[in-house]
Amino acid sequence: MDHLQGVVLSGNSPQRAVPGLGRVVPGLGRAVPGLLLVGLVVVVPAVVLTTYAFRDTTFLGVGPGPTLDQFRKLVDQPTFWNLTPRTIGVGLIVGSVVTLLSFVMAYGIRFRFSRRAGRRIFAVVIAAGIASFLVRIFAWGTVLNANGLVNQVLMKLGIIDNPFEPLFYSPLAVVITMVYLYLPIGIAIMFGALQDIDQFSVEAGRDLGAGRWRIALQLVAPQAVGAITTCLVLTTVLASADYVTPQLVGGTKGIMIGVAIRDRALSGADLPGAAATTIAFLLALAVVLAVVALLIRVCRLLVRPLAPIANRAATRAARHAPRWMERVSLSRAATILLAFYLILPTVVVFVFSFNSARTLGLPWQGFTTRWYPDVVSRPGFGESLRTSLLVAIVASAAATMVGGAMASAATRTGPRTRRLIQAAALLPFVVPGILIGLGLMIAADASPMVPGYSMTVVAHVVLLLPVVMAVLLTRLMSLNPEFVPAARDLGARQTVAFRTITFPLILPSVLAAFVLCFTISMDEVFVTVFTIGSSTTLPIWILSQARVGFDPGLNALGVMLVTATVVLPLVIYGVARLGTRLLGHRGPAESEGAELS
Amino acid sequence: MSDATSQGAHSGTLRARGVSKCFGPHRVLDNVDLEVAPGEFFTLLGPSGCGKTTLLRIIAGLETSDSGSILIGDNDITREPPERRPFNMVFQGYALFPHMSVGDNVGYGLRVAGVRNAEIQRRVTRALDVVDLPQVRDRDIGDLSGGQRQRVALARALINEPIVLLLDEPLGALDLQLRKRLQEELRAMQQRVGTTFIYVTHDQEEALSMSDRIAVMRAGQFAQIGSPEEVYRTPRTPYVAHFIGETNLLAGTLVDAGESVQVRLAEGLVVQASAPNGHGQVGDAVTVAVRPEHVRFVAPSEPGRDGRIEQVTYLGSVRRYRIVLGDGAEIRVTQSADEPAKSGDVRLSITDRAAVALAADES
Missing domain, CATH: 1.10.3720.10 (MetI-like)
Structure with a gap:
C-alpha cells in the first residue's frame, strides 16, 4: 500500500520521478484512488461472493467450505x-x-x-x-x-x-x-x-x-x-x-x-x-x-x-409503395x-x-393537493430524505473529485492506458447492481465492515465514477492541449496553471457531473438495498411504501422527486453556469481596469 | 523568472549542445548543435516531421531532450522547467485562454509573477500598443479575427520581456495576404524591440524574407545553416537546393578544378559553377544545381543543350517552361513574362557562376 500512497501524493508533477505503480504504467498516478475504489467495491466483493457460493448455510450463518451443497439444492428447486x-x-x-x-x-x-x-x-x-x-x-x-x-x-x-x-x-x-x-x-x-x-x-x-x-x-x-x-x-x-x-x-x-x-x-x-x-x-x-x-x-x-x-x-417494394410514403x-x-x-x-x-x-x-x-402533505407526513419520510441527501451530497462530491482525477490521468497517458482506465471506470455501470450490492453485503459479512451509511456512500462513489468520467473526460479531451504549456511558458507553475486555466475551463462540466451524480445517487436502489443496513434512504422508503400497494400519495412523491432530481439541479446548474460566465471575465486585471476608467 | 529577465535582458547567446530526442523508435532530433546570437532572427526551416517544432519545444522547456543541453549565456538551463526559463513562445494555434479577455490574456504572465495590478495595466497597454491593437483589450478572444489573435498571442509572449521569443509557425493559420503583411510587421517589430527570435516554419519564402539566418532541417539534423542568400545561392546539398526554391539537378563531369570550377554537362556544354563544399578531382562525376531563372534561351548557333518545350505555365510575373532535354531529362526554366512566349524546340544555356557543383553521391 505504501508505494501506492506515494503515487497518489506525487501525481501532480510529471517531472518528478513517480515511484511504484506510476513507474510501471506511466501517468497512472491520479487514477489510482479511483481504480482502488472500483476494485474494492466491484471486483473484490464479486470474488468473495463467488467463494460464498461454495459454502454451507447453517443456522449460525455461514459454514466452512468448499462444498457444492448450494448448487445441489438449487438443482432441486x-x-x-x-x-x-x-x-x-x-x-x-x-x-x-x-x-x-x-x-x-x-x-x-x-x-x-x-x-x-x-x-x-x-x-x-x-x-x-x-x-x-x-x-x-x-x-x-x-x-x-x-x-x-x-x-x-x-x-x-x-x-x-x-x-x-x-x-x-x-x-x-x-x-x-x-x-x-x-x-x-x-x-x-x-x-x-x-x-x-x-x-x-x-x-x-x-x-x-x-x-x-x-x-x-x-x-x-x-x-x-x-x-x-x-x-x-x-x-x-x-x-x-x-x-x-x-x-x-x-x-x-x-x-x-x-x-x-x-x-x-x-x-x-x-x-x-x-x-x-x-x-x-x-x-x-x-x-x-x-x-x-x-x-x-x-x-x-x-x-x-x-x-x-x-x-x-427493396427495389420492388419501393416501386409499388404509394406516393405519400415517399414523403x-x-x-x-x-x-x-x-x-x-x-x-x-x-x-x-x-x-x-x-x-x-x-x-x-x-x-x-x-x-x-392533499396527497402532498399526506405523503410528507408519513412516518420515516423525513429521516430517509435526510439520509439520502447526506449520502448524495457526500458521494457526489467524492465521486467528482476521484473521477475527475481519473479523467485527468486518462488525458495524460497513451491511448492504451487511457482505454484501461476508461474500462475500469465503466465497470460499475456494466456490472448489474444486484451483483455489486450482494457482493458488498457478503464482503461485509466476511469482514468487520458493517452495512450502513458509510458503506452506502462508498458504494455510491463507485457507481457514480462512470458518469463523472464520461462528463469530465469528454471535456478535458476537448480542451486545447497547449493551454497548460502556454501558461507554464508564461511563468505559471503546474498548480497555478491548473488553478487559473484548466479548472475555470472545466468548471461547468464539473458542476454538471456533480449535479448528475446527485440525481443518480438520490435515486439509487439496486445496490443501496443491500448496503444500507438498518438505515433507510428515500428510494428504499418509497419502495417499502409501494410494497403495500400503489396509492396516489406516491404520485405526489414522484412529482416532488422528479422536481428535486431533474428540475432543481437543472436550475442550479443554469444559475451556476451563468455565474461562472459572469465571473469568467472578471479577472483582477480587468476589474481594476474598470475601476480606473 | 522576472529576475532572470531583468538581469539578463537582451544578453547571452542561446546554445543547444548535442540535443537528441526519440519518440519511441523514431529519432526526431539527432545530436543537434545550435548557436543563436542576441538580437538575431533565426529560422528553423524544414518539412513537417523534421524535428523543428520539437527542437523549439525543448528550448522552451515544454519537452525534455534525451541528451544534450541548453544554455543561455553561461547558464545551463537544461533542467529548468518552462516557467523558469527567460523565453516565451507564440504557439501554433496561439493557445489563447478562452475564458479570459484580451487584456487578461496579455497580462497573464505578469499576474502569475505577482506583479502589482497598476503595473500590469500599464504594461498590458504598452504591449497591445506594440502589436498595434490598442482597441481590443476588453474583448473576448472569440470575437477576434485570426490576425488579431496572432497579435494578442505575440503581445502575451512579449510582455515578460523574454531574452528569446520562440515562434512556432505563428502565421500558418492565416490567409496568404495577411501572412505577407504580418511577415513584414513581425520583422520590423523584431528589429525594433531587439529580442532574439527563433522562428519555426515550413514556408521557405517566409524564411527567406524574414531571417538573419536559416537552419534548414532534415530528419532531425541541420542540412545547412546560413544567411538567406547563402542557402539560396550556394546550397550545400541537393536537398537544400530543392527545399529552398525550385532547382534543376543535372549530371556532369568536373573538367577544371582550378580558380574557376567548370563542369561539362551532357552534349558538351561546359558551365562555370561555384563549389561551396570544395571540389574533387578533375574527372569526378558531379551534380549541378541550377535555379530555373538561371537557365537562358539562346540562339541555335551558340553552345547549349537542345530541348523541346512540353508545357508553359503563366504565373503573372514570369512564365514557367517544362522542357525535356535530348537525353530525356526534364528541366524547368522561368523567364520574365514580358518576353514573348516560346514553344517547340529550343536551345538552353546556363548563366555563368549561377550553378552550384555538388558531389554526385550526395543526396
Whole structure:
C-alpha cells in the first residue's frame, strides 16, 4: 500500500520521478484512488461472493467450505428452473425491443432532424433517463392497472367489457415498463455511435441513388454493429438483473430471479444460497448472451449473400409503395412517438398526483393537493430524505473529485492506458447492481465492515465514477492541449496553471457531473438495498411504501422527486453556469481596469 | 523568472549542445548543435516531421531532450522547467485562454509573477500598443479575427520581456495576404524591440524574407545553416537546393578544378559553377544545381543543350517552361513574362557562376 500512497501524493508533477505503480504504467498516478475504489467495491466483493457460493448455510450463518451443497439444492428447486428462463426471456425481449427502438430513434435524431431539433429531442431522452427510476415505474401503475388509463379508455370505447387483466401485474407489464426504463440508455449508446458516422457518407449514398431503407440498413446499421451489440447485451443484462420493476409491476406471474435472490439474502439471511443463485443465473445469462453474440456474427456473415435478394425486394417494394410514403419519414414519425412515450408517463404522474380519488387511475374525481402533505407526513419520510441527501451530497462530491482525477490521468497517458482506465471506470455501470450490492453485503459479512451509511456512500462513489468520467473526460479531451504549456511558458507553475486555466475551463462540466451524480445517487436502489443496513434512504422508503400497494400519495412523491432530481439541479446548474460566465471575465486585471476608467 | 529577465535582458547567446530526442523508435532530433546570437532572427526551416517544432519545444522547456543541453549565456538551463526559463513562445494555434479577455490574456504572465495590478495595466497597454491593437483589450478572444489573435498571442509572449521569443509557425493559420503583411510587421517589430527570435516554419519564402539566418532541417539534423542568400545561392546539398526554391539537378563531369570550377554537362556544354563544399578531382562525376531563372534561351548557333518545350505555365510575373532535354531529362526554366512566349524546340544555356557543383553521391 505504501508505494501506492506515494503515487497518489506525487501525481501532480510529471517531472518528478513517480515511484511504484506510476513507474510501471506511466501517468497512472491520479487514477489510482479511483481504480482502488472500483476494485474494492466491484471486483473484490464479486470474488468473495463467488467463494460464498461454495459454502454451507447453517443456522449460525455461514459454514466452512468448499462444498457444492448450494448448487445441489438449487438443482432441486423448481422455482430456480421457473425463474431463470423467465428472467432471461424477459431480459432478452426487453433488450431486443430497446435495441430496435433505440436504433430507430437515434437514427431519426441523427439524420431526420436538424441539429438543433435533434439536440433538443436528445435532451428529452436524457431528462427521461435521469428522472427518478421509481417514479417512472409508478407511472406505469397509473397507466396500466385495472382502473388505469389504458383499460379505462378501452372500456369507454367499448373495445373490451372488463379490464384487460394481463396488462398489469404480469410479465407484459414488466416488459412494457422495462423497455421504457432502459430506452434512454440504449438511445444514448446508439446515438453516440451514429454521431461518429460521417454525414457525407450518407449523402454520398443518396447521391449514388440509395433509397432510405437501403441507407439505414446497408450504410448506417453495419457501421453501428458494435453499438447494436453493446446495446443489446447491456440492456439485456440490466433488465435481467432488475429486481425492483418485477416486484412493483410484475405480480406473482411476473416475478424474476433478482427478487428471489434479494429475498434470500435479506429476508432469509441465506447469503451462500443467494450467492449460488446469483452465480448460476449469471452463468446461464452469459451462455445465452454468448449465443446471441454468435448469432449476430452469423447474421453479419449472411448479409453479403443475402444482400442482393434484399436489394431486389427493396427495389420492388419501393416501386409499388404509394406516393405519400415517399414523403413521410418513418423514423421521423417513430422518433416523435417515442419521445412522447418517454415523456407521457411523467406527465401522467404529475396530473394524477392531483386526483382526489383513492385508487390509482381513472375516474377523475376532482382536484386536490392533499396527497402532498399526506405523503410528507408519513412516518420515516423525513429521516430517509435526510439520509439520502447526506449520502448524495457526500458521494457526489467524492465521486467528482476521484473521477475527475481519473479523467485527468486518462488525458495524460497513451491511448492504451487511457482505454484501461476508461474500462475500469465503466465497470460499475456494466456490472448489474444486484451483483455489486450482494457482493458488498457478503464482503461485509466476511469482514468487520458493517452495512450502513458509510458503506452506502462508498458504494455510491463507485457507481457514480462512470458518469463523472464520461462528463469530465469528454471535456478535458476537448480542451486545447497547449493551454497548460502556454501558461507554464508564461511563468505559471503546474498548480497555478491548473488553478487559473484548466479548472475555470472545466468548471461547468464539473458542476454538471456533480449535479448528475446527485440525481443518480438520490435515486439509487439496486445496490443501496443491500448496503444500507438498518438505515433507510428515500428510494428504499418509497419502495417499502409501494410494497403495500400503489396509492396516489406516491404520485405526489414522484412529482416532488422528479422536481428535486431533474428540475432543481437543472436550475442550479443554469444559475451556476451563468455565474461562472459572469465571473469568467472578471479577472483582477480587468476589474481594476474598470475601476480606473 | 522576472529576475532572470531583468538581469539578463537582451544578453547571452542561446546554445543547444548535442540535443537528441526519440519518440519511441523514431529519432526526431539527432545530436543537434545550435548557436543563436542576441538580437538575431533565426529560422528553423524544414518539412513537417523534421524535428523543428520539437527542437523549439525543448528550448522552451515544454519537452525534455534525451541528451544534450541548453544554455543561455553561461547558464545551463537544461533542467529548468518552462516557467523558469527567460523565453516565451507564440504557439501554433496561439493557445489563447478562452475564458479570459484580451487584456487578461496579455497580462497573464505578469499576474502569475505577482506583479502589482497598476503595473500590469500599464504594461498590458504598452504591449497591445506594440502589436498595434490598442482597441481590443476588453474583448473576448472569440470575437477576434485570426490576425488579431496572432497579435494578442505575440503581445502575451512579449510582455515578460523574454531574452528569446520562440515562434512556432505563428502565421500558418492565416490567409496568404495577411501572412505577407504580418511577415513584414513581425520583422520590423523584431528589429525594433531587439529580442532574439527563433522562428519555426515550413514556408521557405517566409524564411527567406524574414531571417538573419536559416537552419534548414532534415530528419532531425541541420542540412545547412546560413544567411538567406547563402542557402539560396550556394546550397550545400541537393536537398537544400530543392527545399529552398525550385532547382534543376543535372549530371556532369568536373573538367577544371582550378580558380574557376567548370563542369561539362551532357552534349558538351561546359558551365562555370561555384563549389561551396570544395571540389574533387578533375574527372569526378558531379551534380549541378541550377535555379530555373538561371537557365537562358539562346540562339541555335551558340553552345547549349537542345530541348523541346512540353508545357508553359503563366504565373503573372514570369512564365514557367517544362522542357525535356535530348537525353530525356526534364528541366524547368522561368523567364520574365514580358518576353514573348516560346514553344517547340529550343536551345538552353546556363548563366555563368549561377550553378552550384555538388558531389554526385550526395543526396
